[in-house]
Amino acid sequence: MIFRRIEAEIGPGVHGVAGPNGSGKSTLMKCIAGLIRPDAGKISWEVEGSPLKPQQLYRQLGFSAPYIRMYNELSCTENIRLVCELSGRAVGDDEIRAQLSVTGLQAKTETWYGQLSSGQQQRVRLVSALIKKTPFLLLDEPGTNLDTAGFAYIGSVTAKAREEGQTLIIASNESRELDLCDKIIRIK
Numbered sequence: 147m148i149f150r151r152i153e154a155e156i157g158p159g160v161h162g163v164a165g166p167n168g169s170g171k172s173t174l175m176k177c178i179a180g181l182i183r184p185d186a187g188k189i190s191w192e193v194e195g196s197p198l199k200p201q202q203l204y205r206q207l208g209f210s211a212p213y214i215r216m217y218n219e220l221s222c223t224e225n226i227r228l229v230c231e232l233s234g235r236a237v238g239d240d241e242i243r244a245q246l247s248v249t250g251l252q253a254k255t256e257t258w259y260g261q262l263s264s265g266q267q268q269r270v271r272l273v274s275a276l277i278k279k280t281p282f283l284l285l286d287e288p289g290t291n292l293d294t295a296g297f298a299y300i301g302s303v304t305a306k307a308r309e310e311g312q313t314l315i316i317a318s319n320e321s322r323e324l325d326l327c328d329k330i331i332r333i334k
């Protein structure tokens with residue numbers, strides 16, 4: 147058993163999940179995203195007062211984490227298009243290129259994902275989670291491998307989430323990421 151006595155109601159705003167290495171931040175994020183089913187307990191989601199079934203969740207959720215894999219031999223645009231199609235949200239290539247440009251990847255939109263640097267790959271993963279404009283957004287260690295300019299993008303994501311009433315959860319043990327959050331859940 148990794149967790150005991152977790153009880154939380156998380157609404158719109160920017161929330162942090164903090165804790166040392168191995169404390170279970172990523173595991174909790176995967177449980178919240180429905181990628182791991184807890185042995186006991188319940189996680190439920192609501193949009194505008196209506197409960198979501200697990201199969202409906204994927205259309206309402208953006209998820210980014212350093213361990214999410216993308217196809218090395220597809221371009222950035224193709225990878226993001228695929229993620230959008232799989233989650234049932236059609237997004238045009240022009241919009242995908244525009245969002246990649248916001249992160250500074252305007253010259254890399256047609257480059258194979260496998261030919262990008264680790265920080266550039268992290269930017270693509272973030273765009274793939276954000277482009278669907280979902281009410282729920284889970285970002286596991288969003289600042290991984292990002293330089294100052296890349297990290298400023300995370301700041302703009304949190305500001306936008308607050309403005310638009312998104313529910314954003316950031317898991318991290320880095321103060322620069324946790325400082326962006328309004329409330330923090332600490333795992334001991």
Ligand SMILES: Nc1ncnc2c1ncn2[C@@H]1O[C@H](COP(=O)(O)OP(=O)(O)OP(=O)(O)O)[C@@H](O)[C@H]1O
Nearest residue numbers: 148165166167168169170171172173174317318319
């Ligand atoms: N697939 C798995 N099977 C079994 N145990 C796992 C699995 N994934 C993680 N664990 C264990 O669960 C615990 C929590 O891991 P988790 O990755 O959630 O921690 P974390 O807080 O995100 O760590 P970090 O800060 O290093 O990213 C660790 O002890 C880890 O070894």
